[in-house]
Amino acid sequence: MYAWIWRHLPGQWQAKTAIAAALILAAAAVLWYVVFPWLEPKIQFDRGVINTPSSSATDRR
Amino acid sequence: MRILIRNLGELCITAGLVMLLFVTYELWGTGRYTRQQQDVLNKELLKSWQAPNVTTEKVKLGKGLAMIRIPRFGPKYRFVIIEGVDLADLRKGPGHYPGSALPGEVGNFVVSGHRTTYSAPFNRAGELRAGDKILIDTRQKQYVYEVTGKRIVKPSAVEVTAPVPLKPKDKPTKPMITLTTCHPKYSAAQRLIIFGELTGELPRRA
Numbered sequence: 041m042y043a044w045i046w047r048h049l050p051g052q053w054q055a056k057t058a059i060a061a062a063l064i065l066a067a068a069a070v071l072w073y074v075v076f077p078w079l080e081p082k083i084q085f086d087r088g089v090i091n092t093p094s095s096s097a098t099d100r101r
Numbered sequence: 102m103r104i105l106i107r108n109l110g111e112l113c114i115t116a117g118l119v120m121l122l123f124v125t126y127e128l129w130g131t132g133r134y135t136r137q138q139q140d141v142l143n144k145e146l147l148k149s150w151q152a153p154n155v156t157t158e159k160v161k162l163g164k165g166l167a168m169i170r171i172p173r174f175g176p177k178y179r180f181v182i183i184e185g186v187d188l189a190d191l192r193k194g195p196g197h198y199p200g201s202a203l204p205g206e207v208g209n210f211v212v213s214g215h216r217t218t219y220s221a222p223f224n225r226a227g228e229l230r231a232g233d234k235i236l237i238d239t240r241q242k243q244y245v246y247e248v249t250g251k252r253i254v255k256p257s258a259v260e261v262t263a264p265v266p267l268k269p270k271d272k273p274t275k276p277m278i279t280l281t282t283c284h285p286k287y288s289a290a291q292r293l294i295i296f297g298e299l300t301g302e303l304p305r306r307a
Contacts, residue, residue, distance in 0.1 A: 041107075041108045041111050041112070042111055068122060071119060071122060071123075071126075072122070072126060072130065076122075076123055076126045076130065079123070080126070080127065080131065081188050084188075084289060085287055085288060085289055086215055086216060086217045086218050086219075086283050086287065086288075086289060087256070087283055087289040088191070088213045088214055088215060088216060088223065088281050088282035088283040088292065088293075089186045089191070089196075089213045089256075089281065090213070090254075090256065090257070090258060090259055090261060090262050090281050090292055090294075
């Protein structure tokens with residue numbers, strides 16, 4: 041998969057490296073700013089509230 | 102076949118890296134969000150305290166209510182307590198259970214906070230000992246609570262948030278404080294509860 045992507049990147053190895061780095065950074069940014077904030081509340085391995093007030097929580101936000 | 106196996110291996114490595122990044126996000130990225138929000142709330146709170154007193158002051162959900170300091174956690178330990186205990190509220194800092202007593206009021210001032218992630222305001226709650234001070238700053242007063250005990254309970258143990266903790270039917274006669282956070286660390290299986298009661302009040306220092 042990665043070899044295939046590498047072969048299809050344009051330019052010499054310098055250009056390929058730069059584009060590959062940019063792609064990795066873009067993927068990481070999407071994960072960090074979009075996917076993880078969405079995912080985090082669904083996992084919730086850290087919840088300190090007694091008797092989660094879920095009924096009132098949903099109608100407020 | 103070989104290509105299939107290679108792709109599978111690459112996917113596994115990628116998944117591992119994504120999970121590492123997610124752990125970094127949980128432990129560090131979430132804290133950064135809390136610090137930003139705390140800065141904003143801190144400024145808002147101090148500004149509202151400087152404004153002339155209104156007789157019917159009601160704190161909106163998600164806004165700053167008071168300031169908590171715990172000397173055992175060091176002189177820099179300070180968090181704005183938010184009104185509300187929704188997921189979104191607790192991401193900004195420790196939250197006050199709406200409907201429980203206000204600071205200094207007779208009854209139970211109940212505050213919940215993250216023990217890990219989101220700046221982990223109550224990370225070291227397990228170190229609190231009887232007699233440790235919990236200082237709550239409000240507009241005019243600093244309320245001094247002292248820890249009286251702690252307990253580990255099930256997440257459904259609502260009696261700890263009662264006006265008289267653990268005695269839901271009793272009528273409160275003194276101002277108390279209850280901190281709730283998760284237990285053990287990095288888990289939501291149980292709750293660590295810190296009890297305290299008001300021992301004094303001082304004029305608020307700036």
